[in-house]
Amino acid sequence: MIRDVTLGRYYRQDSFVHTLDPRTKLCGVAFLIAGIFISSSVISCIFTMLCIAALVWLSRVPLRYMVKGLLPIFVFLAVVAVLNIILVPNGVFRAILISLRVVEVIFASNLLCLSTRPREISNGVETGFSWMRHLKVPVHDLATIVSIAFTFIPILAEEARRILDAQTSRGLDMRKGGLVKKTKASVSVIIPMFVSAIERAENLAVAMESRLYGCGEPTRLHPLKYSYDDAAAYVCIFTYLLVVILMKVGRL
Amino acid sequence: MIELRNVSFSYPSDGRQQVKVIDDVSFSIQDNGFVGITGKIGSGKTTLCKLLCGLLKPSSGQILKEGRVALAMQFPESQIFENTVLKDVMFGPLNMGLPEEQARSVAEKSLESVGLDGSFFDRNPLRLSGGEKRRVALAGVLALNADIYVFDEPATGLDSRWHDSLFELLHRLNDSGKTVIIVSHSIDDIAENCRTLVYLEDGKVADFGNTADVIPRHRSLETRAMGFARRLASEGMEIDYTKAVTRKDLADLIASRIQFQG
Numbered sequence: 297m298i299r300d301v302t303l304g305r306y307y308r309q310d311s312f313v314h315t316l317d318p319r320t321k322l323c324g325v326a327f328l329i330a331g332i333f334i335s336s337s338v339i340s341c342i343f344t345m346l347c348i349a350a351l352v353w354l355s356r357v358p359l360r361y362m363v364k365g366l367l368p369i370f371v372f373l374a375v376v377a378v379l380n381i382i383l384v385p386n387g388v389f390r391a392i393l394i395s396l397r398v399v400e401v402i403f404a405s406n407l408l409c410l411s412t413r414p415r416e417i418s419n420g421v422e423t424g425f426s427w428m429r430h431l432k433v434p435v436h437d438l439a440t441i442v443s444i445a446f447t448f449i450p451i452l453a454e455e456a457r458r459i460l461d462a463q464t465s466r467g468l469d470m471r472k473g474g475l476v477k478k479t480k481a482s483v484s485v486i487i488p489m490f491v492s493a494i495e496r497a498e499n500l501a502v503a504m505e506s507r508l509y510g511c512g513e514p515t516r517l518h519p520l521k522y523s524y525d526d527a528a529a530y531v532c533i534f535t536y537l538l539v540v541i542l543m544k545v546g547r548l
Numbered sequence: 549m550i551e552l553r554n555v556s557f558s559y560p561s562d563g564r565q566q567v568k569v570i571d572d573v574s575f576s577i578q579d580n581g582f583v584g585i586t587g588k589i590g591s592g593k594t595t596l597c598k599l600l601c602g603l604l605k606p607s608s609g610q611i612l613k614e615g616r617v618a619l620a621m622q623f624p625e626s627q628i629f630e631n632t633v634l635k636d637v638m639f640g641p642l643n644m645g646l647p648e649e650q651a652r653s654v655a656e657k658s659l660e661s662v663g664l665d666g667s668f669f670d671r672n673p674l675r676l677s678g679g680e681k682r683r684v685a686l687a688g689v690l691a692l693n694a695d696i697y698v699f700d701e702p703a704t705g706l707d708s709r710w711h712d713s714l715f716e717l718l719h720r721l722n723d724s725g726k727t728v729i730i731v732s733h734s735i736d737d738i739a740e741n742c743r744t745l746v747y748l749e750d751g752k753v754a755d756f757g758n759t760a761d762v763i764p765r766h767r768s769l770e771t772r773a774m775g776f777a778r779r780l781a782s783e784g785m786e787i788d789y790t791k792a793v794t795r796k797d798l799a800d801l802i803a804s805r806i807q808f809q810g
């Protein structure tokens with residue numbers, strides 16, 4: 297499962313979605329997720345799905361690549377859906393609808409990560425929320441935390457693979473044994489993961505401080521600028537949310 | 549014995565172009581050999597190690613093995629997870645199905661063979677020094693009681709004292725009848741210790757054979773002793789630097805020159 301994590305990994309491509317301003321994309325994802333939560337009917341769910349499909353097509357990220365990293369999540373969803381069907385009256389319909397909406401949220405946020413470099417995301421968060429600085433919110437630090445978290449996903453996945461390999465060659469078999477044995481087995485991977493993550497974090501903190509992180513307001517190498525594409529995108533985003541709200545009001 | 553026949557391997561890729569990381573590799577290693585694998589960064593050494601011990605399956609070709617293969621990965625100390633040294637080393641033997649008592653005695657033996665005595669057994673391995681952690685991790689691999697041991701860059705990041713005792717350990721292992729395969733980018737370490745050399749270039753075997761024969765054939769594999777001999781030759785001393793592969797070779801050559809003149 298950890299062997300091919302594509303969740304949160306950037307996919308290099310030259311597309312309409314990739315070149316949008318990160319603020320636009322963040323706003324778009326926020327609106328999409330809001331839309332998904334508002335919509336409770338099949339029709340509006342399908343409408344959202346079509347919008348996401350259009351975005352995926354525009355981003356020119358291969359669908360196979362997107363879906364591959366999501367397989368474990370699909371397994372989880374299938375389990376939840378089955379439980380829903382068994383335990384909830386009239387569950388089949390609701391189970392499908394709920395899973396559909398979760399899948400939509402995952403696709404929307406995954407698309408953001410695939411089409412936007414972590415650096416851009418943090419830049420977008422920081423610039424987009426810079427007005428909160430006046431409320432004494434440490435916007436820059438928060439953005440840095442977000443961006444580091446994103447950069448560390450593939451690094452930690454690689455580390456997990458290394459450790460899993462090492463324990464496998466010491467005779468670990470994740471598939472064997474009962475629940476107790478399996479728990480014990482995963483401990484042998486999780487503890488080294490924590491050790492290495494904490495070591496990395498410490499090293500990074502020292503490296504950042506020794507390069508004067510936090511000693512003043514940093515300047516930007518690539519200040520963000522909106523283009524006409526962004527204007528068009530914002531129109532689409534607002535239209536989308538409007539349509540979803542109208543559907544809700546009109547009980548469609 | 550371990551034999552590779554036309555082994556190729558590529559990592560699964562995301563639909564983009566697939567590169568053969570290991571490309572049509574064939575060689576065989578006799579029992580009780582002491583083999584070095586060298587090559588530039590990215591030439592596929594680590595991938596070859598994983599193929600040898602079965603962590604990866606070849607995309608094509610065959611690997612024939614007699615006996616079990618154990619792998620000590622690069623920076624093996626990242627595998628440590630138990631709260632005492634002894635328990636961590638026992639992890640492998642227990643996984644192999646040994647009863648607790650036997651696993652304990654195997655673990656104690658391998659810890660002693662890496663030079664960690666009883667005073668270490670109950671200590672927390674995560675609080676040891678870097679060199680001591682490396683030893684605990686290596687003991688964890690030795691406790692697997694395999695016939696063939698593969699070490700991926702075992703000396704990286706060790707100071708010279710630990711470095712020398714590591715190679716002593718590897719020789720002891722080899723003397724006890726095991727096959728030892730090490731990956732190293734230090735051609736000096738390989739020249740001084742290995743009898744056979746696999747030279748990888750871009751996933752292909754660029755050369756394979758007796759260490760003393762292979763090294764002089766490649767300019768990029770020049771050892772320090774050879775460099776020194778070449779300097780002496782350029783200063784006018786009649787010395788064949790291609791014969792001065794190890795420090796001992798160099799000393800012998802110089803000694804014979806001195807005797808000849810004296």
Ligand SMILES: Nc1ncnc2c1ncn2[C@@H]1O[C@H](COP(=O)(O)OP(=O)(O)O)[C@@H](O)[C@H]1O
Nearest residue numbers: 559560569587588589590591592593594595596
């Ligand atoms: N898990 C992996 N997935 C994809 N490519 C990899 C992976 N591991 C290594 N590679 C690639 O395989 C090649 C050989 O890597 P490796 O065997 O680690 O080389 P070496 O150990 O000689 O430095 C490199 O080009 C590397 O980028």
Ligand SMILES: [Mg+2]
Nearest residue numbers: 593594595622
């Ligand atoms: Mg390597």
